[in-house]
Amino acid sequence: MSAIIEVEGVSRSLPGTPPVTLVADVSLSIQPATFVAIVGPSGCGKSSLLYLLGLLDRPTKGHVLFNGQDMNPLRGDARAQIRLASFGFVFQFHFLLPEFTALENVMLPMRRLGKRPLGEIRAKAQALLEGMGLGEKSAKTPDRLSGGERQRVAIARAIANDPALVLGDEPTGNLDSQNSARVVDMFRNLAHEQGRAVVCVTHDPDVAAAADVQISMLDGRIKETSVRPR
Numbered sequence: 001m002s003a004i005i006e007v008e009g010v011s012r013s014l015p016g017t018p019p020v021t022l023v024a025d026v027s028l029s030i031q032p033a034t035f036v037a038i039v040g041p042s043g044c045g046k047s048s049l050l051y052l053l054g055l056l057d058r059p060t061k062g063h064v065l066f067n068g069q070d071m072n073p074l075r076g077d078a079r080a081q082i083r084l085a086s087f088g089f090v091f092q093f094h095f096l097l098p099e100f101t102a103l104e105n106v107m108l109p110m111r112r113l114g115k116r117p118l119g120e121i122r123a124k125a126q127a128l129l130e131g132m133g134l135g136e137k138s139a140k141t142p143d144r145l146s147g148g149e150r151q152r153v154a155i156a157r158a159i160a161n162d163p164a165l166v167l168g169d170e171p172t173g174n175l176d177s178q179n180s181a182r183v184v185d186m187f188r189n190l191a192h193e194q195g196r197a198v199v200c201v202t203h204d205p206d207v208a209a210a211a212d213v214q215i216s217m218l219d220g221r222i223k224e225t226s227v228r229p230r
């Protein structure tokens with residue numbers, strides 16, 4: 001299988017005296033149908049690496065390849081289009097639009113992509129919410145949902161455009177253990193049943209233990225990669 005995302009000798013530093021190094025000479029490749037956890041102590045560069053993988057930031061050195069294509073030459077709009085069409089993001093805080101219903105929040109990325117008629121978009125959003133056990137809650141605004149429900153809406157929104165890659169930054173950081181376990185199951189399902197690559201930055205040992213590949217970082221570098229046999 002060919003990689004969805006590869007990084008080759010990637011570094012990210014911030015200018016200054018001395019410069020601040022967030023990520024140092026990282027190379028890795030992310031395969032489809034695989035759940036990857038990025039772990040390590042606070043400040044070791046996990047989120048910075050995730051932002052590079054998700055084309056939310058650019059490396060100061062090295063290359064990020066999406067489906068084998070070097071992303072370095074791409075400008076903002078082209079990068080945004082790849083993110084919208086092929087990546088889904090789930091953060092610690094759900095970032096749902098408060099004035100929109102759950103259904104409208106899930107419809108949003110599909111409307112932005114503009115590839116389907118509105119009726120189809122609405123039906124797909126409803127089906128995604130039903131898949132998350134939220135079929136009855138689609139007309140509710142985020143303030144009328146629980147924390148776990150909001151995060152499930154955020155996951156439905158993240159996969160609305162059928163992304164090849166789902167990126168999570170502490171997606172269970174705000175959830176109790178029951179809701180965390182549910183999110184972990186969903187992430188495993190996105191990888192193993194739906195064939196997506198899932199990359200998740202986490203401090204949560206249960207999330208890390210559920211992953212197929214654990215990447216441990218220290219001081220901006222990969223310290224160890226362990227692969228769990230399936």
Ligand SMILES: Nc1ncnc2c1ncn2[C@@H]1O[C@H](COP(=O)(O)OP(=O)(O)OP(=O)(O)O)[C@@H](O)[C@H]1O
Nearest residue numbers: 014020021022040041042043044045046047048049
């Ligand atoms: N814009 C910035 N300016 C200065 N320093 C920054 C900036 N962004 C990140 N850093 C520093 O870079 C390092 C890596 O940050 P990063 O958020 O990637 O770490 P992390 O492993 O995800 O941490 P945590 O687990 O606490 O979220 C940290 O020391 C952080 O303080």
